[in-house]
Amino acid sequence: YFHNSKGKVIYVGKALNIKKRVSSHFTHNGAAGKRQHFLRHVYKVTSTVCANELQALVLESTEIRRLWPRYNDSQKQPVQQYGLYSYEDNRGYLRLAIDKKKKNYPALYQFNLLHEGLVLLKNMIEEFDLNSKLCHLDKTAFSEKEIGFLETPARYNRKVKRALEALEKQLPTFAVVEEGLTGNERLYMLIEKGSFWGMGYLEETCKVEKLSELKEKLTPYADNDFIRNSIYAYVSANPQKKLAFEQG
Helix, strand or coil, rough: ECCCCCCCCCEECCCCCHHHHHHHHHHHHCCCHHHHHHHHCEEEEECCCCCCCCHHHHHHHHHHHCCCCCCCCCCCCCCCCCEEEECCCCCCCCCEEEEEEEEEEEECCEECCHHHHHHHHHHHHHHCCCCCCCCCCCCCCCCCCHHCCCCCEEEEEEEEHHHHHHHHCCCCEEEEEECCCCEECCCCEEECCEEEEEEEEEEEECCCCCHHHHHCCCCCCCCCHHHHHHHHHHHCCCCCCCCCCCCC
């Protein structure tokens, strides 16, 4: 972490050799104007030790989006802005919709891009024979004739529930288990229903059998697609580090 004179973090980075990386910022001659401007504002450097490169990737991405440092250009995309929501309308139909994330209404799934959510919803409509107007993909109003041909709420809602159950089964829940900073601890990084939930250290003797037990011991972190993809790629290359949990 590079801090200015007021203590504000103005740049976040990671490296295997922190001392070498920090020194390199100050030893290159003829640096560009932007870099010289950055160096003039560096007052203090602090660091956090990570157990491995994957944790460093996750922490760096989290901190860039949390602190929004002035001189970090990469990974400054906005946090997830859209979610898949379900609600019951005044006729008793379960409705699905992609909408902007709501603070007090948890999303069934969340997306960085509106297009990503719309593609998922369109696939659910096609696979489970859902009504595009009841899913807000078709914005036109129902005609009287269309209303007359609608399935009963009970029958239609069963299809919506099957679609949501299938979606939940497709979203993996697992932890990456790695060696910690000391020999008697382990680092856990949790993916729940396809999204990064959080991470933390547990004593090696601590046996985790239930997802709820693990969540009580970890620190929640914000999810983003870079973190998610990094963890998925890591477990694909290191399947022995994956601890799977049953849904529900």
